[in-house]
Each structure stands twice: as C-alpha cells, then as structure tokens.
Amino acid sequence: MSPALACRGLRVAYGATEVLHGVDLTVEAGESVVLLGPSGSGKSSLLYGVAGFLPPSDGEIWLEGRTVATPRNQEPPERRGVAMVFQHYALWPHLSALDTVAYPLRRSGRDRITARRRAADLLDLMGVAALAERRPSELSGGEQQRIGVARALAREARLLLLDEPTAHLDAPLRAALVAEIADQQRRSGAAALWATHDVTEALAVADRVGVLREGRLVQVGLPAELYERPADLWTARLSGPASLLALDVVERNDSQAVVVIEGRRHAMLLASDAASAPGSAKILVRPDWAELGGDLDASVSARWFRGPHTDYRLATPVGELELRQLGPPTASVGDAVRWRLKRGWAL
Amino acid sequence: MGAGRVLALLAIAAMFGVVIAWPLTRLAIEALGSGTAPFIAALGPEGVDAIRNSLLVALAVTALAVTGGFALALLTEHARVPSRSFLLAGILLPLLVPDFVSALGWTRAFGPAGLIDRLTGVELPGLYGPVGIVFVLASGAVPLAYLLIVAGMRTRAEPDLERAARMSGANGATALRTVTLPLLWPVIAAAGGLIFATTMNTFGTPAVLGRPAGFATMTTRIYSDLAFSSTDAAFERVLGLALLLVAVVVLVVVLTDRLGPRRTERGSIAGPRAATRPAGRLPIALTWTFILLTVVVPLLALVLTALTRAVGLPPLPENLTFANFGRAIDSRTMPALVNSLLLAGGTALACVALGAAVAIAPGQRWRRRGSGIVSLGFAVPGSVLAIGVLLAFGRSLRDSLLIILIAYVAKLWALAARPIAAALDRLSASGVHAARIHGADGPTALRTVTVPLISPTLIAAGLLVFVFALHEVTISILLYGPSSATLAVAILNVQQLGDPTVTTALSVLLTLLVMLCAVPLFVLRRWWSASLVG
Numbered sequence: 053m054s055p056a057l058a059c060r061g062l063r064v065a066y067g068a069t070e071v072l073h074g075v076d077l078t079v080e081a082g083e084s085v086v087l088l089g090p091s092g093s094g095k096s097s098l099l100y101g102v103a104g105f106l107p108p109s110d111g112e113i114w115l116e117g118r119t120v121a122t123p124r125n126q127e128p129p130e131r132r133g134v135a136m137v138f139q140h141y142a143l144w145p146h147l148s149a150l151d152t153v154a155y156p157l158r159r160s161g162r163d164r165i166t167a168r169r170r171a172a173d174l175l176d177l178m179g180v181a182a183l184a185e186r187r188p189s190e191l192s193g194g195e196q197q198r199i200g201v202a203r204a205l206a207r208e209a210r211l212l213l214l215d216e217p218t219a220h221l222d223a224p225l226r227a228a229l230v231a232e233i234a235d236q237q238r239r240s241g242a243a244a245l246w247a248t249h250d251v252t253e254a255l256a257v258a259d260r261v262g263v264l265r266e267g268r269l270v271q272v273g274l275p276a277e278l279y280e281r282p283a284d285l286w287t288a289r290l291s292g293p294a295s296l297l298a299l300d301v302v303e304r305n306d307s308q309a310v311v312v313i314e315g316r317r318h319a320m321l322l323a324s325d326a327a328s329a330p331g332s333a334k335i336l337v338r339p340d341w342a343e344l345g346g347d348l349d350a351s352v353s354a355r356w357f358r359g360p361h362t363d364y365r366l367a368t369p370v371g372e373l374e375l376r377q378l379g380p381p382t383a384s385v386g387d388a389v390r391w392r393l394k395r396g397w398a399l
Numbered sequence: 400m401g402a403g404r405v406l407a408l409l410a411i412a413a414m415f416g417v418v419i420a421w422p423l424t425r426l427a428i429e430a431l432g433s434g435t436a437p438f439i440a441a442l443g444p445e446g447v448d449a450i451r452n453s454l455l456v457a458l459a460v461t462a463l464a465v466t467g468g469f470a471l472a473l474l475t476e477h478a479r480v481p482s483r484s485f486l487l488a489g490i491l492l493p494l495l496v497p498d499f500v501s502a503l504g505w506t507r508a509f510g511p512a513g514l515i516d517r518l519t520g521v522e523l524p525g526l527y528g529p530v531g532i533v534f535v536l537a538s539g540a541v542p543l544a545y546l547l548i549v550a551g552m553r554t555r556a557e558p559d560l561e562r563a564a565r566m567s568g569a570n571g572a573t574a575l576r577t578v579t580l581p582l583l584w585p586v587i588a589a590a591g592g593l594i595f596a597t598t599m600n601t602f603g604t605p606a607v608l609g610r611p612a613g614f615a616t617m618t619t620r621i622y623s624d625l626a627f628s629s630t631d632a633a634f635e636r637v638l639g640l641a642l643l644l645v646a647v648v649v650l651v652v653v654l655t656d657r658l659g660p661r662r663t664e665r666g667s668i669a670g671p672r673a674a675t676r677p678a679g680r681l682p683i684a685l686t687w688t689f690i691l692l693t694v695v696v697p698l699l700a701l702v703l704t705a706l707t708r709a710v711g712l713p714p715l716p717e718n719l720t721f722a723n724f725g726r727a728i729d730s731r732t733m734p735a736l737v738n739s740l741l742l743a744g745g746t747a748l749a750c751v752a753l754g755a756a757v758a759i760a761p762g763q764r765w766r767r768r769g770s771g772i773v774s775l776g777f778a779v780p781g782s783v784l785a786i787g788v789l790l791a792f793g794r795s796l797r798d799s800l801l802i803i804l805i806a807y808v809a810k811l812w813a814l815a816a817r818p819i820a821a822a823l824d825r826l827s828a829s830g831v832h833a834a835r836i837h838g839a840d841g842p843t844a845l846r847t848v849t850v851p852l853i854s855p856t857l858i859a860a861g862l863l864v865f866v867f868a869l870h871e872v873t874i875s876i877l878l879y880g881p882s883s884a885t886l887a888v889a890i891l892n893v894q895q896l897g898d899p900t901v902t903t904a905l906s907v908l909l910t911l912l913v914m915l916c917a918v919p920l921f922v923l924r925r926w927w928s929a930s931l932v933g
Contacts, residue, residue, distance in 0.1 A: 103566060105565075129562070130568045130569055140557070145560075145582065146581045155567050155569075156566075206567075207566065
C-alpha cells in the first residue's frame with residue numbers, strides 16, 4: 053500500500069524568502085506523524101503546501117502514490133482529498149455548526165437531508181450535538197474547534213492535516229481535545245500530520261515525530277527515540293527538560309559506561325553513536341534519569357512541588373541538574389542532598 | 400470631567416449647531432412652512448423628469464461600479480497579478496481626478512472631434528446625455544467600490560475561511576459562491592449604498608455632459624432653478640427637490656448601513672496571506688483595457704487639448720504649446736485658485752481640529768455617537784446643505800468665502816472625524832493607563848502618548864479633507880459670489896463659454912494640484928495601514 057503522504061525535497065518560498073529547504077517526509081497509511089518545532093520553523097508552511105495552498109518551488113508531493121504537486125503542476129486543494137483542522141478554527145461566520153459540518157458532505161455530492169443527518173452524527177461524536185444551530189460567534193474556542201474537527205472528519209479523507217489545533221485553548225481543555233482528536237483519527241483509519249510546538253502533545257499522540265528547525269527536518273523517529281536519543285542539544289531542549297553535565301568517561305562498552313564524578317567511579321547507562329572514545333564528554337540527563345539517594349553530593353538550589361511529583365534543581369560539582377522525584381518534597385532549598393545518576397546520553 | 404474637556408465638548412456642540420443643525424433646521428422650517436407647495440412644484444413635469452433621471456443614473460452607476468469593483472477586488476486579492484503596483488495605481492487613479500474633469504476628458508477623448516474620433520473615426524454615441532453620464536460616473540466610482548470591497552475582504556473574509564471551503568471539497572467557484580460572497584454581502588451593500596448616495600449628490604458630471612443634451616438631474620435642476628430664475632415657484636421647486644433628495648439619500652444610506660459591516664470579534668489571521676495563484680490572462684487584459692479606456696485615454700486627451708494651440712487642430716508636435724496655461728491664469732482664475740486653496744486649507748484645519756477635539760470626549764461610545772451624528776452632514780447632499788446654509792446665513796454672509804467654508808465644514812467634518820475616531824478606538828487604553836501610572840497627568844498623557852500615536856491619522860485626515868474640498872463643486876457653485884468663486888467653479892464657468900483649450904488647461908492644473916496633495920496621503924497611507932495592522 054502506498055504511503056498516505058510522501059514529500060521529496062520539498063522547498064516552499066514566499067517570494068524571495070524560502071521557508072522550507074528541502075523536506076523529505078513519509079506518512080504511512082493510518083499513521084500519525086507529528087511535526088514538532090518552534091513557531092516560524094515551517095510547520096504550517098509544510099501543512100499548507102500539502103493542502104495545496106502553497107506551491108512547491110522545488111520537490112514533489114505524493115498522496116497515496118499520486119503526484120499532486122510539482123513546481124510546474126499543482127492539483128487544486130479540493131481534488132487532493134485531504135482534510136484540515138485550522139489553528140484559528142476557520143469556521144464560517146454565516147453558517148450554523150450543522151451546516152458547517154454538512155458543507156464537505158454536500159460538496160461530495162450527498163443530498164441535503166443525508167448530509168445533515170451525517171453532520172448531526174459527527175457533531176454528536178465530538179460531543180457538541182447540542183450546539184448544532186449555533187453560529188461561531190456564539191461558541192467558545194473549544195466548542196469551535198470540536199466543530200472544526202467534525203468538519204474535517206466529514207471530509208472522509210485518507211489524510212488529516214492538523215495545524216496546531218489546540219494552540220489557542222486553555223491547558224485543561226487542550227489535553228482532552230488532543231486525546232479526542234487522536235482517538236477519532238485512529239477510528240476513522242485516516243493518517244494524520246499534526247503540527248505542534250507542544251512537546252507533551254507531540255510525544256503523546258505521535259507514532260513518529262519529525263523535528264523541524266528553520267525549514268529543515270533535523271530528526272525523524274519514534275517519540276521515545278526523540279526523548280532518549282535527541283540528535284543534538286537544540287533538539288534535546290525542544291523535546292523535554294534536559295540538563296547538560298560535563299563528565300569524564302573512563303570506560304565504555306555498548307551501553308554501559310563508567311564515569312568519574314568527584315574522584316569516584318560511577319557506573320551508568322550511557323548510549324550514543326557518537327563520541328565512543330573515553331575522555332571528557334557532555335552528557336545529557338533527563339530529570340527522570342537521576343534520583344535522590346546514592347553517594348554523590350549536591351545542594352538544592354530550587355524546588356517546585358507539582359502534585360504527583362517534585363522537581364528539584366541541584367547544584368552539583370559537574371553542573372546544574374534538573375531532577376524529578378515522585379511524591380512530595382523531601383528536601384528544601386539550601387539543603388545538602390545525595391543523588392545518583394542512572395543513565396545519560398552522550399551528545 | 401476637567402474644565403478643558405467640558406470646553407472642548409461645548410465647542411464641538413456649538414460648532415455642530417452652527418454648521419449642521421441650524422442650516423438643516425432652517426431648511427426644514429422653510430420647506431414645511433410653505434405646506435405642500437414645494438412638493439407639488441417638485442412633482443411637476445420638469446421635477447419628475449429630474450427625479451427619474453437621478454434615480455436611473457444612480458442605479459445604473461451603482462450596479463456597474465459595484466460589479467466592476469468586486470471583479471477587480473477578486474483579481475487583485477485572490478490571485479497574483481504581474482506588475483501589481485502599476486495595476487493598483489491605474490485602478491485608483493480616478494480617485495484623484497475631480498469628476499467633472501474626467502467628464503471633460505471623456506468629451507475630449509470620445510466626443511465629436513475627440514482623440515479617438517481623430518484616430519479611428521469612432522465616437523461614443525450618447526456621450527452627452529444619460530449614457531455618457533453613467534459611464535463617466537461609473538468609471539469614477541469603480542475605485543471607491545474596489546477600495547471598500549478590498550477592505551471588507553481583508554477584515555471579513557480571512558483567507559483560512561476560503562481555504563477551509565477548498566479543504567472541504569469546494570472548487571474555486573463554489574467557495575466564492577458559498578463562502579466569499581455571503582460574507583461580503585454587507586460590504587457590497589454598504590459600498591452600493593455609498594455610491595448610490597454620492598451619485599445622487601453629484602453635480603459636475605451631469606452639468607458638463609447633461610446640460611448640452613437638455614438632460615437634467617435633481618442637482619442640476621436645483622442649480623438652474625436657483626441660479627437662473629428668481630420666481631417663487633422656482634424656489635419652491637428647489638425646496639421640494641432638496642427635501643426629496645435628502646429623503647432618498649438618507650433612506651438608502653440607513654438601509655445599507657443596517658446591512659453594513661457589523662463589528663465582528665477581532666480574529667487574527669492564520670495561515671499564509673499572500674495569493675499565490677497567478678491570475679488568468681484574460682482578466683488581466685480586460686483590466687488593463689478598462690484602465691486604458693476610462694482613465695488613460697481621457698486624461699491623455701485632456702492634456703493634449705490643453706497643450707494644443709487652438710481648438711480643432713490635431714495634437715501634432717507643431718501645434719503644441721504651453722500658451723493655454725498662460726491664458727488660463729488670468730485675473731478671474733488666479734483669485735479663484737487662491738480661494739480654493741484658502742477654503743481647502745481652512746476646512747482641513749477646522750475638520751482635523753474638531754476631529755481631534757473628539758479625542759478628549761469621554762469614552763468610545765460617545766465618540767462613536769458623535770461621529771454618527773456628524774455623518775449627517777456628509778450624508779446630506781451638497782446641494783441641500785448649500786441651500787440650508789444659504790437660508791441660515793445668506794442674509795449676512797451671502798457671496799463670502801465664509802459661507803462656503805461653513806458648508807464645507809458641515810460636509811467634510813465626518814470625513815476627518817471617522818478615521819480619527821477609529822484610530823482612537825484602535826488605541827488600546829493600556830497605553831494611556833501606563834502613562835498615567837508612571838506619572839503623567841491627563842493632558843500630558845494626551846500629548847505624549849495619544850497624539851503621537853494618532854498623528855499619522857490626523858495628517859492623513861487633514862489631507863483627505865483638503866483634497867475633497869479642492870475639487871468640491873456641488874456646494875460652491877450654489878454659494879459663490881463675484882469674489883468668492885473657486886477654481887472648480889471657474890472651470891465650469893469657462894467651460895460654459897466653450898473654450899476647451901483654456902478649460903482643459905485649468906482642469907489639468909486643478910488635477911495636478913490634487914495629485915500633489917495626494918502624494919503625501921499615499922505615502923502616509925502605507926504607514927497608516929501598517930499602524931492599523933500592527
């Protein structure tokens with residue numbers, strides 16, 4: 053089966069400014085791929101290019117094995133058979149929620165009654181059946197986006213483009229809607245290409261994550277890969293909290309290493325393809341890769357109680373370390389504590 | 400409320416009373432005081448003719464101009480056009496040409512012995528009369544319709560709304576029909592209403608093209624009744640026509656304003672903005688042909704006539720001369736030019752001062768109400784306003800510049816007040832609050848925060864009023880006296896005498912003057928719209 057989407061060497065420019073510098077990306081049928089990147093990294097441009105609103109200046113786009121865009125030839129958006137959920141909802145001010153969701157069904161040739169019946173079902177699916185007669189101006193942001201998702205589902209597309217669908221919602225709403233969108237997308241069997249700048253969202257819903265930096269895909273991989281083995285420091289910081297320690301590696305095989313901290317040998321998990329030779333190294337440590345207890349010295353320089361867990365910032369002889377411990381705080385700012393390093397990632 | 404604020408409000412109220420309320424009240428008293436006589440006079444055969452002509456011309460012009468403006472807006476906003484800025488300049492150029500000047504241009508281009516007649520032997524049939532009037536007024540109104548519709552497209556139809564339609568399977572035409580147009584109806588209706596009202600009010604073009612053919616509209620009938628007959632019956636007809644004119648215009652403006660753009664919540668525009676699809680060749684060719692025929696050729700014909708030694712000579716190099724300009728500036732037109740500049744300057748200063756005084760009126764609601772009431776002056780047809788001012792102040796100020804100034808301020812006040820009030824609305828209160836909390840008192844905050852932020856708008860509003868006053872003719876033709884004629888009036892009077900070389904030379908001078916004043920307006924507009932967006 054051909055992939056739902058394939059981009060080869062895709063370049064996109066606004067006038068003289070190129071915003072995508074040759075992107076290669078494949079989304080398999082039914083797969084959910086998340087584009088993670090800060091604003092201005094080209095996420096939206098990639099989505100709008102796939103949708104058919106921005107022509108490639110170079111490269112090609114295939115949908116299910118069919119060429120839809122080359123620099124010379126672009127299939128118009130309505131014939132690409134993809135659906136989109138917009139960042140600012142893009143609901144039509146003159147249509148009720150029901151007519152909005154019925155709109156794509158009418159365009160695909162369903163008669164009025166069938167279209168409205170199906171639209172009502174989709175509104176029900178998204179939990180907004182009661183709002184069928186409302187206009188966008190009478191709806192909250194969350195309600196608007198639920199209707200936006202229902203509209204995209206009504207398109208019955210094989211690929212769903214989601215342009216930061218929850219960026220303008222409050223945090224608690226956001227997590228719930230993200231989970232629902234992911235759930236509905238999986239049920240519909242459609243592939244999805246999400247854009248987001250929120251790493252927790254990306255890690256939660258992605259089959260694979262692609263990291264975009266200034267118009268280039270710098271890393272594509274499983275969410276766990278991205279978290280545990282980021283390609284560089286920039287990607288590491290983008291994909292979650294990270295501390296950087298300067299350590300002396302004295303022994304090393306595949307994934308085990310012995311480092312020296314405060315003159316003491318210390319065995320830990322250490323993975324990296326690069327920098328295999330012993331010597332001084334910059335080691336990335338995630339907050340859950342270290343724990344309190346053990347035999348290393350540090351003092352607490354800051355502490356935040358988060359409910360299920362507590363975050364500490366420790367001042368250690370090898371650098372500043374963010375550390376996460378389950379449960380309520382056991383040490384205060386200024387306290388001397390002991391800690392242990394479980395694993396790291398050599399950059 | 401501080402004393403300064405009270406004083407400012409009183410000054411505004413007094414000014415409003417003098418220039419708008421009192422003249423209109425005087426007119427109403429005069430008209431209603433004579434019972435039904437004015438209406439009976441207005442509904443006589445000549446009156447009915449004028450009313451029918453005005454309505455038909457206004458309807459035709461509105462339909463043509465709105466259709467043209469919408470088509471052009473679609474072209475420039477929805478597609479990528481080559482040499483876009485030239486195209487825009489071509490579309491907008493007529494805004495800078497006084498309408499009677501373009502009427503003159505059309506006669507020199509498409510009339511008998513005109514430029515096209517000379518070149519190809521073809522002339523536009525019916526140029527003198529309704530057909531010509533409709534063509535000239537419609538081509539002049541297209542840029543206005545275009546600007547209003549483009550503004551509407553930019554605020555009401557976010558690009559993502561149309562993209563959402565395309566993503567739902569609608570093709571370009573379906574998206575236009577089901578999303579773009581329904582969202583734009585209010586804007587189109589408002590543009591139509593405005594163009595209908597301005598066309599009903601216009602005097603210059605029907606005077607130039609209608610009078611030779613014996614085709615009278617309400618405004619030209621009012622003028623000829625007022626200027627050339629002194630019978631009571633004629634004056635009664637003037638009153639009757641004036642009231643009917645005001646009734647129709649206000650009705651249309653109110654109706655379309657109801658449909659007009661309602662304030663929608665401000666949504667930021669997501670997604671790329673630029674139109675990336677190239678426009679088709681046919682629409683571009685049609686647009687350039689339209690610009691060539693309605694703008695370039697008439698202006699060229701006007702300039703060539705102004706440069707030709709004598710009427711009837713072909714515009715060949717050996718016949719060209721600047722002498723007409725020398726002849727045009729004589730003891731009659733020089734004072735007229737000075738009068739025009741004085742009036743335009745005075746009106747601009749007064750209108751900006753009044754508009755800015757509104758800045759210290761308390762609160763957005765008052766400002767909006769204020770600019771709403773002031774709009775009355777703009778909505779009331781110039782001829783009607785002039786008659787009101789004549790009735791109110793004619794005894795003491797007849798034939799003076801001051802009486803024209805009063806009518807101009809009444810007419811153009813809203814033109815300055817609206818953008819200034821809008822600029823004030825856009826200012827977030829937090830700027831002033833921040834100034835106050837950091838130690839500025841009210842006047843200091845006004846001086847250091849509010850005024851600097853709205854100063855581009857103040858300048859632009861002043862220039863806008865200046866340009867409008869410069870080519871105003873509907874009012875001044877009814878109010879001028881021996882020593883208070885404006886340049887526009889002088890042109891129309893010379894034109895009646897029938898020397899096209901001098902008339903066109905004067906027209907070219909007036910147009911150049913208008914364009915000169917408009918250059919800073921265009922430069923500011925970019926800054927202005929940038930500040931509007933950012």
